[in-house]
Amino acid sequence: MEHRLSQRVEGGLPILVYKRGMPVATGMIRDASRRGLFIATDYSDVRLNQTIELAFRFPERSTKGHCTLSAHVVRTDDSGLGVDFEGVDNDGLTIAELVACLQEQASTDFLAGRFREHTH
Template identity: 65%
Template structure:
């Protein structure tokens, strides 16, 4: 039986994964809590205990500002990564806003494109949003 320290909120939101300041992959948040996330991704060049940055934006917000959080990889599966916010410096307001947004916008999706093509497309979307 699992014992979580904080409640998980299911949801779907695309993101970019950064290593050492460089974007390396796309993913999709599948669930979140104030302590961490599960990210669906097919990117495998990530190690346990590695610190990553994730970048996302809320698609329905007036401001198309990208948000970035740091997280430590605590679990790897064939479907993605479990990351933890503890032990890294983050903006608690951004984490709370993310969990709240996911709770309000449970969007049905049959899947999320991952891989190089999806990465390029998502990167272009993020760039366009920041240029508005």
């Protein structure tokens, strides 16, 4: 049984991973919470507790441009990286907007799937 401190939301948002200011990988947010993310990527040249930067764009929000967050690597496996926002300086509003955006995206995808089920 998992003991999460904040609710996870499924993702599907492209993300860029930076190390020491240099882009090193692309990935996809697989799930997110206000405390961290899991990024699906084949990039593995990171250490636990290493600080990385993440860049992404909110869909359909051209006014905000790209957003960046810093995070610590807390897990690595063959499918990607688990990162945590604790202990790094981030804009809490950006994290909240990211989670809300993914929640909205997930509910829209769910409703679209339900609509397709009933029209076929």
